[in-house]
Amino acid sequence: MCHSDITELLEFANKEGWVSDAQEYEFLLGNNPEGCFTLEFGGEVAGGITTILYNHSAWIGNFIVREELRNRGFGTELFIKALNFLEMRVRTIxxxxSPxxxxLYTRSGFSQIMRINRWRYRGENTRKMEDYISTPSDTKEALTMDNLSWKDDRSVLLEYNFNKSRIFLNRLPDGFLVIIRIAGVDIIAPWEVREGNHKTAESLLSDAMYFIENRSVMLDVPENNHYAENLLKEYGFxxxxxxxxxxKGKLPGINFDNIFAMASLGSIG
Structure with a gap:
């Protein structure tokens, strides 16, 4: 994949209704250029796939093939390239x-773990959301918390989100919540607490609602976090x-009770 491919890949993604932007592609390509792939057909981009590497694990994302070229083997070829690249480097992928x-993934040795539910809140978009950063110097504690929850160092992802955050709500060392914007959409990514602390989780969401109650926002939440489900329903999501x-590979003991929102909408983790 090269930078000039991004415009076409975004066109494919937009047709599918994905929430993605050039900044995310540039981030992924800049951090792992050897692990992002495209295929060409007839001199045009036929499809693409991105990967991101952490210390012990990796994610596959942004996997798309031009609509009129699907079911011709391009997707399988792209996926195998990405998978082979990652399997030589990490133990967990x-x-x-999508359902x-x-x-395709089960044939390649992947196992289904749980659903990731997409939650939405629809407001009236009448209040302007101002940028609000709360003690950003404390992000080291947030990185440590994420490490403990995921059993891996994902600093490259968290720091990317912190740097582009519109909202950083800080209850550290007990929890934090970040709101970013991708392609004009506000996204809670991530929202984490220590040891499944319900009081901190609700406090963070309550404060976040001041900024989002008149806007639309979305977040991806592990199905196994039942308290997150009940809390979001209570607040109108x-x-x-x-x-x-x-x-695929070794599944570490991820603490999903700590994870109230993923750090991306599926492409990074």
Missing amino acids: YLTA RATS YISGHTWFMV
């Missing part, structure tokens, strides 16, 4: 799959869809 795409969290 994650992805989130109709899980068969609803489920608009889901993907499947899948893994």
